[in-house]
Amino acid sequence: MNQKIKALIPGIVFCTALVFFVVFLVQRYQLGLVRYFDMDEFAYLNWVSHFVKGSMPYRDFLYQLPPGYLFFLTPFVVFAHTPFELLANVRIGAWVVFVILAVTNGLLFYLIRKSWVAIFASFLLVFLPLPSDKFIEVRPDTIGVLLVMLGSVFQLLWMEHSSKKNIHLYMMLSGLFYGLSVFMLQKTIPHVVIATGVALLWWRQNKKTSLVPYMVSGGVLFVLFGVWALLNGIGSTVWYFITQFPKETIPMAHDFAIPPWFFFRFIDVYYGVGGWNWGYIGNHMLWIAGICMGSIRLLSPFAVRGKQGWYGEFMLASIFITQVLLYIYVMPFKHSQYLIPLAVFVALYSADIIYELWIHVQHTLFGRAVMGVFLLALIYGCYIGWNQVQKPKMYWTNESEKHMISYMQTVIPHDAFVFDLVGVSLSYPQPYYVSCLPVGQFSQYLSIQLPSIAEALEKTQTRYIYQGAAHRTTTLLPQDQDYIREHFVPIGDGSLLVRK
Numbered sequence: 001m002n003q004k005i006k007a008l009i010p011g012i013v014f015c016t017a018l019v020f021f022v023v024f025l026v027q028r029y030q031l032g033l034v035r036y037f038d039m040d041e042f043a044y045l046n047w048v049s050h051f052v053k054g055s056m057p058y059r060d061f062l063y064q065l066p067p068g069y070l071f072f073l074t075p076f077v078v079f080a081h082t083p084f085e086l087l088a089n090v091r092i093g094a095w096v097v098f099v100i101l102a103v104t105n106g107l108l109f110y111l112i113r114k115s116w117v118a119i120f121a122s123f124l125l126v127f128l129p130l131p132s133d134k135f136i137e138v139r140p141d142t143i144g145v146l147l148v149m150l151g152s153v154f155q156l157l158w159m160e161h162s163s164k165k166n167i168h169l170y171m172m173l174s175g176l177f178y179g180l181s182v183f184m185l186q187k188t189i190p191h192v193v194i195a196t197g198v199a200l201l202w203w204r205q206n207k208k209t210s211l212v213p214y215m216v217s218g219g220v221l222f223v224l225f226g227v228w229a230l231l232n233g234i235g236s237t238v239w240y241f242i243t244q245f246p247k248e249t250i251p252m253a254h255d256f257a258i259p260p261w262f263f264f265r266f267i268d269v270y271y272g273v274g275g276w277n278w279g280y281i282g283n284h285m286l287w288i289a290g291i292c293m294g295s296i297r298l299l300s301p302f303a304v305r306g307k308q309g310w311y312g313e314f315m316l317a318s319i320f321i322t323q324v325l326l327y328i329y330v331m332p333f334k335h336s337q338y339l340i341p342l343a344v345f346v347a348l349y350s351a352d353i354i355y356e357l358w359i360h361v362q363h364t365l366f367g368r369a370v371m372g373v374f375l376l377a378l379i380y381g382c383y384i385g386w387n388q389v390q391k392p393k394m395y396w397t398n399e400s401e402k403h404m405i406s407y408m409q410t411v412i413p414h415d416a417f418v419f420d421l422v423g424v425s426l427s428y429p430q431p432y433y434v435s436c437l438p439v440g441q442f443s444q445y446l447s448i449q450l451p452s453i454a455e456a457l458e459k460t461q462t463r464y465i466y467q468g469a470a471h472r473t474t475t476l477l478p479q480d481q482d483y484i485r486e487h488f489v490p491i492g493d494g495s496l497l498v499r500k
Helices: 002-034 039-052 068-079 083-113 118-127 140-161 167-184 186-205 212-231 235-248 250-255 278-299 306-330 336-361 365-395 399-411 439-445 453-459 478-487
Strands: 418-420 464-466 488-491 496-499
Touching: 002 083, 002 118, 002 365, 039 068, 039 083, 068 083, 068 140, 068 167, 083 118, 083 140, 083 306, 083 336, 083 399, 118 336, 118 365, 140 167, 140 186, 140 306, 140 336, 167 186, 167 212, 186 212, 186 306, 186 336, 212 235, 235 250, 250 439, 278 306, 278 336, 278 365, 306 336, 336 365, 399 496, 453 478, 478 488
Parallel strands: 418 464
Antiparallel strands: 464 496, 488 496
């Protein structure tokens, strides 16, 4: 009888966590459909809308990432019949990517621990308030992290769990997912570099197994991309915007410095209210616990699974702690989306603490019962914190953006040029090479000379400028602001300017 009760306790906890995991995901889906859009989201939608219409990134408009995310968004633009359908579909797509990421985190945990506790690696990631909303935004960060985590899943399989007959297949898939992740954005490079370094350590002990499938599949996309750029005569331009442009715009981060702890303060955008609540407390406890546990695993990679499993332990912990240190001390820009890869590991290693506690108490019925009650209380506490954080956000809607899109479609001819500093105009022709960006804040730091905004607006006889509620024309250079004040007047709330 005792054995049945002992077996029942983890089953109850697992099912409870799974139910709340699904509940949180459903509510996150509902939030994604109504939540306001960040300016970065409209920027990507604007760029891909022009990409679908035949504009070439790097040549026709400034784009500072590899083109992978444009390809990912293309089907959403192609199959959307209206802008409003596009907005809904891309948010659903972002939610699906996040769901797969949460499940992948649990799968990765199961590969290294072989325990039902893996559900908490998924559950805690969905709960984590910071940076939860960024996971469901239209930006390449979430899918880039998903792809790099899938690469790590397959790397663990070929380093630790695979047989000789499928090891090269896992290598190929691992390299392919790593390559795809960097093809989305450069921020995953530290993860890929560390994972490749561990792969080389593994190869030194297993020289009979070639790493060629891993290397080839990881680099094939960039070879094809390079050939495409050269054939279109923009090789040097592509190289500049992917490698040099991010370096040259670093001084912009010093002009608008954000300390690494900024988002851990009382901020209602992330925690629902600007003060104490259980979501805020739970967030900080998980971040502290996850970083501490990750540091312990980094210093003791042999402790859990011995010599055979140390590659995976060292790889995951070193990726996590390295990215924490990079965020604090190296990365010039510290926007909240930069916390996405860290949050994944925070959830993973917070679940690892639960695993360690369970291992030590599972041998007795009393220990299991106490642990079961503790975990059920943890789940309930997360539920309370979740409601406190998420419910206020349901009232911060995207109706104003939808209203502006509808207004533009009514007032502005579809073939009219719109100088859009945010991206809300979506597919309207752009008169200037740099769109949806605060160009005046970084143009002074570039080694290339950008064309004149005034000349571009005069040449195309642009009649409309969209600056958004943030009045982004104030981010332009003084001479450009003077030209706009002289030739344009605001209408409505001032988000849209019209030529006099």
